[in-house]
Amino acid sequence: MGPGELAERIRQRFPEVLEARREVTVTVTPGELTSALEYLRDEEDLSFWFLSDLTATDWPSREPRFWIAYHLQSLEHAHRVRVKVGLAGDDPRVPTVTPLFPTANWHEREVYDFFGVEFDGHPDLRRIEMPEGWVGHPLRKDHPLAGVPTQYKGAFIPPPDQRGV
Amino acid sequence: MSVQPVREETMIINMGPQHPSTHGVLRLVLELDGEYVVSCRPVLGYLHTGIEKNTEYRTWQQGVTFVTRADYLSPFFNEVAYCLAVERLLGIEAPPRAQVIRVMVMELNRIASHLLWLATTGLELGAISIMLYAWRERELLLQIFEMITGLRMNHAYVRVGGLSMDLPEGGTDSIRGFLDLMPGRLHEYEELLTGNPIWRQRTVGIGAISTADMLELGVTGPCLRAGGLALDLRKSQPYCGYEAYEFDVPTRTEADCFARYAVRVDEIRQSLRIVEQCLDRLEPGPVMVTDPKVRWPAQLSVGPDGIGNSEEYVRHIMEESMEALINHFKIVTQGFKVPAGEVYQPVESPRGELGHYVVSNGESRPYRVHIRGPSFVNLQAIPRMVEGALIADVIAIVASLDPVMGDADR
Numbered sequence: 001m002g003p004g005e006l007a008e009r010i011r012q013r014f015p016e017v018l019e020a021r022r023e024v025t026v027t028v029t030p031g032e033l034t035s036a037l038e039y040l041r042d043e044e045d046l047s048f049w050f051l052s053d054l055t056a057t058d059w060p061s062r063e064p065r066f067w068i069a070y071h072l073q074s075l076e077h078a079h080r081v082r083v084k085v086g087l088a089g090d091d092p093r094v095p096t097v098t099p100l101f102p103t104a105n106w107h108e109r110e111v112y113d114f115f116g117v118e119f120d121g122h123p124d125l126r127r128i129e130m131p132e133g134w135v136g137h138p139l140r141k142d143h144p145l146a147g148v149p150t151q152y153k154g155a156f157i158p159p160p161d162q163r164g165v
Numbered sequence: 166m167s168v169q170p171v172r173e174e175t176m177i178i179n180m181g182p183q184h185p186s187t188h189g190v191l192r193l194v195l196e197l198d199g200e201y202v203v204s205c206r207p208v209l210g211y212l213h214t215g216i217e218k219n220t221e222y223r224t225w226q227q228g229v230t231f232v233t234r235a236d237y238l239s240p241f242f243n244e245v246a247y248c249l250a251v252e253r254l255l256g257i258e259a260p261p262r263a264q265v266i267r268v269m270v271m272e273l274n275r276i277a278s279h280l281l282w283l284a285t286t287g288l289e290l291g292a293i294s295i296m297l298y299a300w301r302e303r304e305l306l307l308q309i310f311e312m313i314t315g316l317r318m319n320h321a322y323v324r325v326g327g328l329s330m331d332l333p334e335g336g337t338d339s340i341r342g343f344l345d346l347m348p349g350r351l352h353e354y355e356e357l358l359t360g361n362p363i364w365r366q367r368t369v370g371i372g373a374i375s376t377a378d379m380l381e382l383g384v385t386g387p388c389l390r391a392g393g394l395a396l397d398l399r400k401s402q403p404y405c406g407y408e409a410y411e412f413d414v415p416t417r418t419e420a421d422c423f424a425r426y427a428v429r430v431d432e433i434r435q436s437l438r439i440v441e442q443c444l445d446r447l448e449p450g451p452v453m454v455t456d457p458k459v460r461w462p463a464q465l466s467v468g469p470d471g472i473g474n475s476e477e478y479v480r481h482i483m484e485e486s487m488e489a490l491i492n493h494f495k496i497v498t499q500g501f502k503v504p505a506g507e508v509y510q511p512v513e514s515p516r517g518e519l520g521h522y523v524v525s526n527g528e529s530r531p532y533r534v535h536i537r538g539p540s541f542v543n544l545q546a547i548p549r550m551v552e553g554a555l556i557a558d559v560i561a562i563v564a565s566l567d568p569v570m571g572d573a574d575r
Contacts, residue, residue, distance in 0.1 A: 021253050021508055050380060052511065053520050053537040069522065071509050071537075075380075075394075078401045082509060103383030106545050129210040129574060138218060145215075145222050 001045070006079055009046070013039060025082045030094045033085050037100055040072060040081065048072035048081055051097070054107035056115045058141045065089030066117055070097070093118040114139035175203050180559065182211045188285065188563065189570030193547070200555050205548045209541075212574040220534040224500030225251055226461065228531055230321045232521070235536050236572035237318060238281055241267075241274040242514040243521075244323035247534070249404055250510035250523040251325045254503050255459065262450040263327035264405050269443035270313065270322065271405075271512075272436040273340070276347075277306040278515040278567075279429045279436075283354065286426070286564040290367045295357055302350055309339055315472040327453035329472075330465040337444055344444075347437055351430060358426070368422035372550045372562035376420065382549070383542040386517025387428045388566060392420035398513040410439050422565040429567075432515075459501050462493045500529040516540055516567055540572035 001009065007019040014036060016027040028036045040048040053071040064086030073080045087094055096119040097104045108119045109128040116137035119125055127134065131152065136143050181192035190211035196203040216235050220228040232247045233240040245267055252258060259267070280303040287295035307317040313336055314320035314329070322329050358364045374384075376392040389396055395414040399407040415431030417424035453460045464478040482490040505527040511520040517539030524533040543566050550562045 020506060023508060025507075051383060052518060053509065053522060053535070055522055055535040055537075057524050057533045069507075069509075071520065071522065075396060075401075080402075080509070082507075101383075102381045103542060103545060106541065110541075127210075129213040131210065138215065145218055 001077060001079055003079075006081065010040070010081065023080065023082060025084055027084045027086070030085050030087060033083070034095055034097065034100070036083060037070065037072075037097055040083070041100065045077075046081075047074045047076050049101075050075055051101035051103050051107075052080070054097075054104055054111065056111045056117060056139075058115060058139065060089070060141050063089065066092045066115060068094060068111065068117065087117060091118075092116065093120055095120050096122040098122055113137070116140065178556075182208075188568050191544070191563070191568060191570055191573075193551075193559065193563070195551075195556065195559065197556060200557075202551050202554050202556060202559060205551045205559075207544055207547050209544070209570075209574055212570040214571075214575065216575045217534055217536065220531050222530065224529055225503055225531060226325055226496075226500055228534060229324055230319075232534070232536065233319050233321050234571065235575050236514065236516070236519070236538065236540070236569050238278045238569050238571075239274050239515050239519075240319050241270045241323060242512055242519055243536070244321065245271060245405065246510050246512045246514075246519050246521040247523070248323050248325050249512070250508045250521045251503060251531075253508045253510065254506055254523065254525050255325070255501075256504070257326060257454055257456065257459065259327040260451050260454065261406075262331075262448060263452040265443050265446050265448075266328060266332065266452065267323055268405050268407065268410070269340070269440055270310070272439045272443070273306055273309065273343075275436045275515045276433050276440075277303050277310075279433050280306070282429060282515075282564075282567045283426075286561075287358070289560050289564050290364065292358065292361070292364060295354060298350070298354065298357075302347065305343055305346075309343065312336060312339065312467070315467040324453070324461055326456070326459050326461070327451070329461065330467070331452045332447075333467060337447065340440065340444060344437055344441055347433070351433060355430065365423065367558075367561050368426060368565070370419075371422045371558050372554070372565055373419065373421040374546060374550050378549055379420075379546060382546045384517070384546050386513070386515070386539055386543070387425055387432065388420075388543060388546075389517070390414065390416045391424035391428045393418040398511055398518060402511065404510070404512060410442050412436075412439050422561050425565045425567075457492055458496075460496075462489070462496050502527060502529050503531075511537075514539055516569065516572065517543060519572075536572075536575050538572035538575060540566075540568040540570070541574075544568050544573055 003019050003022045003024050007017045007024045010026055011017045014026050018025045040046050050073050052073050057067045066087040068085050070083040108122055111117050112125055113127040113130050114137055176197045178195045182190040192208040194206040216231050220231050229244050232243040235243050280299045284296045284299035311317050314322035376394055379389050393416055395416050397414040412435045415428050417427050464475040465472055466475050482493050503525040505525050507524040509520055509522045511518050519539055520537035522535040526532040551559045
């Protein structure tokens, strides 16, 4: 199926389908996420059972603020789809997809680490890249790139412009 | 008569983060019962450098210099994945000559990466000679990269819209020389290893995992192909014109460390085939799009002191054309704007599916760049491969996955 056909096919079930740059994006609510991914995985002509990637984007000026993107592919049909779900800024949480796609385990830990999104039902939701005890979620837009004291194991190193020579 | 109670306690051992055979700073927390691994918990993050965050503070073109450092053993793949994604957002395509050179440097890079894998894996399993030989051939490739891009690693050679510069004069001769030399050298490697009883004992039947498990855990690349599934993005979802090249996708069925070795050596042969076809396809032409709103204005070249602007170009902007000077400063300091939208661009890196998810909000800087590093995902399969194995086999198994921590931690 080409992207146009694929978008048409998915639109029969989920109305919010966008086709742009030969990619298909389906937007669903957090409530229908699990059933949507199950549907995309189990329908014979779709068979999106391989989760390539899972990540998030932070849009502080929008509501919902956090957008999780699930990149699925079908190895039989060599086509791809992106499923997006928007989460509220004050308490971002979404059901885990680890039971459906075990590979999501570390991806969800990464999103939790970098964005502070909670994945309900995740078997082991801990930070994965940042040190344990790190304060904040560095890929949020309100987390500065630099110019903050660096924390490491309780030691604070001042930002570069405040260090003595 | 007293009966000695059976000892039931296990021992927890940290392998890494500083360990010569963990391929960078990977830490494995192993629970051991004697020599056997009961459980394994990988700990990541020691090489997290904030590449994704950094790209949000630079122009689109500068993003190349960051992503190239993610998987530092296959820099060209990072560059191509990122540039293809941005080009798709812009709705442009690099000229044909640039596409051919991109394929060529990627395949040479695949050979370099597999050679480094062979060298380090050999070293870790006690085969010192293969380390010296594979390192020797990789050095030839690094010299070729230096001649083409000015740098041995982290090239930032592929740019949005094409390449930073064309091949140097006589550049193809040394590549042809390498192509002539390599088949004989590959034969040498196989003479050393394939039938070697020690090598076979350390790899055959070690670290086997079912294809279903690998797919469940998202494993891609040579590891998956060693389990019999010929999944290769160059064939299934071609980019850069890969559909026009003739090559095979090597597979094995055993899914153990030896099968991964065999697949990688065969892949070097296929890459040599592709590079040869690239050399035949090279037609004269531009290597950068002509749109002045996107193209990098300076004509770069590798001189005796590194990459620099050509004198002719400097004379043009400084003495002849005010408009050219203004355009130069606008593009170099502010960059170009990219229409709002998002794309996911996968490419087949030496380690598997490398995906770049790039989001634009219409500004001159990326809004979000996410790298789906194949090493990150493949490492998730480690516990399933090592649990129940001997501790000495953990070394062989981790090596056979070929993780690059720069790619896993970004």
